[in-house]
Amino acid sequence: MVLIALLLMFVLLFVVWNKRRATIFLLACAVFWLLGSWLAGPLVWIANSGFGVAREPHLGARTAIIVLGGGTRHDFYKRLVPEGDGMARIDLAASLYRRCVETEKSCFVVMSGGNPQHHEQSEADLYSGFLLDAGVKRADLVIENQSLDTYENARNTAKLLRSRQYDTSVLVTSSLHMRRAMLAFGSFGVHPQPAVASIREPDSRWVLRPAALFDSNRALHELVGIARFYVWRWIGLY
DSSP, X not given: OHHHHHHHHHHHHHHHOGGGHHHHHHHHHXXXXXXXXXXXXXXXXXXXXXXXXXXXXOOOSEXXXXXXXXXEEEOTTXXXXXXXXXXXXXXXXXXXXXXXXXXXXXXXXXXXXXXXXXXXXXXXXXXXXXXXXXXXXXXXXXXXXXXXXXXXXXXXXXXXXXXXXXXXXXXXXXXXXXXXXXXXXXXXXXXXXXXXXOOOOOOOOSSOOHHHHHHHHHHHHHHHHHHHHHHHHHTXXX
């Protein structure tokens, strides 16, 4: 979405600024070439911001494992499935839960994610089925299916956690998303340990690649979200 907004901005400038159309066109080509090649690496590195390495979280006697949905999509057979690294988040959460059970600790999983894609199921409802199949007990699974963005993930999960006893919490999401998610949860007084489910490795080349455009778009989305968090907190909205 960030790259689409950037493209629309260049189109608007091209339409309204007749005398500089050649300059605008060349500038747009240069910007998108950089975003689709070398600049993708530094943007991903900045967005990862210290979460580019997977670390084992400490599991307390009572641990809350918070999983953030990563979207849903329909596969080739028209089945609704987790999008992107959704399965990696499910696998990591289930692995942490099993480790908790094996060490005779008490853990519960909060699956958070609404239905911003307007599919037949929310992220939380869909992902929960996979978590149950992976061995998470139904009694230890809490479903939060109303959140439409990261801020609502944090707000709604914080409300659920107030009614439960736990010693420590773990937040499961991607490396690119982790910094923004940690900021959102911190604003509601929840300070979980990060558990990175998938790491987007910085990759800089001078060759124009669709994968680089995707990386740039995802990284810019997170960086814009982080900037918005600080601006909104400054003006009192957070």
